[in-house]
Amino acid sequence: MRPTTPADVRRRFDEHDYLADEGTSTAVHLALALGLPLLLEGEPGVGKTTAAKVLAQVLDVPLVRLQCYEGLTAAEALYDWNYQRQLLAIRLAEAQHERLAESDLFTEEFLVERPILRTVRHAGDQPPVLLIDEVDRADDEFEALLLEFLGEGSVTVPELGTFTSGRPPVVVLTSNRSRDLHDALRRRCLYHWLDYPSPERAVGILRRTVPQANPALVESAVQFVGHARGLDLDKPPGIAEAINWLAALAVLGATELVREDVLASLGTLAKTPDDRDALAAAAADYAFG
Numbered sequence: 308m309r310p311t312t313p314a315d316v317r318r319r320f321d322e323h324d325y326l327a328d329e330g331t332s333t334a335v336h337l338a339l340a341l342g343l344p345l346l347l348e349g350e351p352g353v354g355k356t357t358a359a360k361v362l363a364q365v366l367d368v369p370l371v372r373l374q375c376y377e378g379l380t381a382a383e384a385l386y387d388w389n390y391q392r393q394l395l396a397i398r399l400a401e402a403q404h405e406r407l408a409e410s411d412l413f414t415e416e417f418l419v420e421r422p423i424l425r426t427v428r429h430a431g432d433q434p435p436v437l438l439i440d441e442v443d444r445a446d447d448e449f450e451a452l453l454l455e456f457l458g459e460g461s462v463t464v465p466e467l468g469t470f471t472s473g474r475p476p477v478v479v480l481t482s483n484r485s486r487d488l489h490d491a492l493r494r495r496c497l498y499h500w501l502d503y504p505s506p507e508r509a510v511g512i513l514r515r516t517v518p519q520a521n522p523a524l525v526e527s528a529v530q531f532v533g534h535a536r537g538l539d540l541d542k543p544p545g546i547a548e549a550i551n552w553l554a555a556l557a558v559l560g561a562t563e564l565v566r567e568d569v570l571a572s573l574g575t576l577a578k579t580p581d582d583r584d585a586l587a588a589a590a591a592d593y594a595f596g
């Protein structure tokens with residue numbers, strides 16, 4: 308059964324260890340109620356991808372993931388043809404002294420479903436959750452391929468016609484805003500910006516995800532990560548980096564935050580040499596305790 312209110316979304320996400328704020332739970336509720344794709348935008352590591360995964364768990368449906376990258380094409384995202392089977396069919400027909408028409412080779416028998424068409428043609432009672440992850444990494448041309456699907460829940464295969472989902476597909480797109488997305492794509496989606504969690508919510512998330520960490524260590528780690536985001540970093544640490552860092556501190560046996568443990572575990576927070584140097588310098592001046 309689908310969540311019926313934003314509070315219901317929040318409660319059921321909480322049951323799967325995702326502490327959604329009011330804005331996120333409301334956006335998810337509206338996307339489900341209105342049958343609209345949900346575009347989650349925000350800094351890396353704030354929980355956009357995880358939100359889509361948890362949504363699939365909450366709805367108890369499969370998660371279909373399309374990881375975007377530069378050069379992504381329709382053959383990898385929408386559909387393709389099984390050229391090996393087509394060639395085999397041609398050779399078999401020749402061996403039997405038969406001739407295949409082009410229309411014989413472009414039938415559903417030879418159709419290969421990629422994530423988007425697989426979502427449209429899903430045979431279950433409930434549609435799966437389609438995660439189009441990091442859509443900003445794909446080329447502008449790929450966005451144009453998405454417009455029919457996002458607007459109408461359908462995919463057109465010229466040789467076969469148009470396939471349309473029986474129910475509005477549940478679609479979550481994520482973007483790290485590495486480039487601007489086209490207005491045509493944005494207009495087809497319900498939009499939500501996922502910000503860094505408040506310190507209080509960050510503490511709750513870290514306590515939930517790294518239960519072996521000392522409560523005092525959790526609060527100190529949240530404070531230091533907040534301080535780090537105020538630095539001029541290439542890649543400020545998100546909640547994902549904070550979780551990994553806290554887990555590393557726990558592995559090191561830390562019970563409180565001290566400079567030596569911070570320096571030893573910087574590889575989980577810093578993702579570039581410059582950021583590592585900046586965080587090391589910040590740790591040297593930071594007032595621990």
